[in-house]
Amino acid sequence: MNDRPELFRGNRIFLACVYWAFVLYVFVPLILMVVMGFKDSKFIGFPIRSWTLDWYTGVFADAEVLSTFGYSTAIAVLSTLISVFVGIWIAVMLEGRRFWGRTAVFGMTVLPALVPGIISAIAFRIYARWLGIEPGMGAIVWAHAVHNVPFVVLVVMARLSTLPRSQIEAARDLGADPLISFIRITLPYLVPAILGASIFCLLLSFDDFVRSFFLGGYEPTLPVLIFAKLRSGMSPEINAIATIALILTAAIGIWAERFTRRMNKET
């Protein structure tokens, strides 16, 4: 807040308008998409004259769509477990003592997050072929896991840098070896960061299209299914599927945001 608001009032009103216009820009398309899922017609478009819930009940009766939800969730959970395990290990090493080549290792660590989507998908596709991994669930889990590791490392490193070293030293003085002091002191301290990073990885994996598309087998993940359906024409059925995915991801995101914020405040 400005101490002397009278100086900046004109700007403030203008900027507030820009902000709310931006809020409209990010929300209106999604709201329209949700609304369109209730339209009682096969054709996407306004105006909507009659309404129905059929598209939503149809989704819950469609075994293919339901199994796709399960498939995407399983991929998200498995890849997150790998990313978190590897990410913590890398973060602990990088945040520990300084060593020769640390910058190079850090650069390689964040590399997957900087490679543009299509190039990353192509590189993983070629590498999976070289390793002998068939396209399918294993390949997608692996690609998502590698792609998400940098985000875990960055979040965990930020938290590690605030860890009070005295606690570790006290534990070591009392006879705890490095492994036990890590499990009993460092790991509990990292819990908020680990939870935050896990949720982020889950959502990244669940929402990912390009890697799932190029590394997938015959079974589609949810974004790939929506993409395939869109290519054969828009329909309110897609709106209903997309809306359910939207509610799931947004709800998890909001909950995680609040949860990690509260945990960070407490500790």
Place this chain on the structure above:
Amino acid sequence: MTEESSGRTFWGRLAAWGPYHALMRLTTASPRRQFLILAAFPILWVLTQHLGPMLQMIRVSLTDAYPVAQGVEQNFTLDNYARFFGDSIFWMPFFRTLIFAGVFTFCTLIITYPVAYFLARHVSRKNQMLFLLLLLIPFWVGEIVRTYAIMILLGNTGAVNLLLKSLGLIERPIPFMYTSFSMGVGIVYLTALYMLLPLYSALEKLPKSMNEAAADLGAGAWTRFRRVSLPLTIEGISSGCTLVFLISTGFYATPVLLGGPSTTVFAETIAGFFHVAGDEWPTGAAFATIMFAAALVLTATFQKLMSALRKGEKQ
């Protein structure tokens, strides 16, 4: 406490257990050995999983056949790269992608800067998180779902055309879809938050007193922005633009769904080599390598330029 020190807890018992104790003694004998054991897995991981795919892609791009069929010899060649320069059907999408990504990045910057400025400077600390969270919600929704939302917004029977029609501004719907415009709206929609967050954190660090001092000295709003806020947030602008540029060059689904035949981007060209059953992978790999190299060179040059600008402003 007494229980722990007497070693009756799980961890105490573990520490005293012979084999574990011996293993720990062995691995932590010297700080050097301890570090090597800690570092071995992470270094192996980043080399084989992070760097490996990129190196393998470059290697494949230099071969004449991949995957190699039995009995066929694999030769190294530069033909895949020569192919790129040989046909405008290849390099046209390439330059289009770079230009589009540059323009969309600039648009994102122009749109999000005032938003970030408002959040950081005109909203009270207590409300900042709430206002920011409001903008984060659509960010959790996936790429495909948000692209579809833009399709509904801009279609011939979409909300924008309906609005314009009911206002009496148009008689026939404007064909927004399958143009570079619809693609731009979609890509800015997808990348806005990657720009907003670095800008917000740069602006938030800026002391308010600076703006007030400038105002006291008689600087108007535009001068204050140009001489105070802008130079001091160059770092945020630079990292936001780099991130958004790299992300926008990599979009595949959004251009496919929102773009048309005249807006084919390089991602679609590259993907084409991997869809066909024929042996086109080395060419696809070469094209992906060209694009990655170009994106890296451009962003590195841009960052150098921005940091030179920052140093210039300080003097």
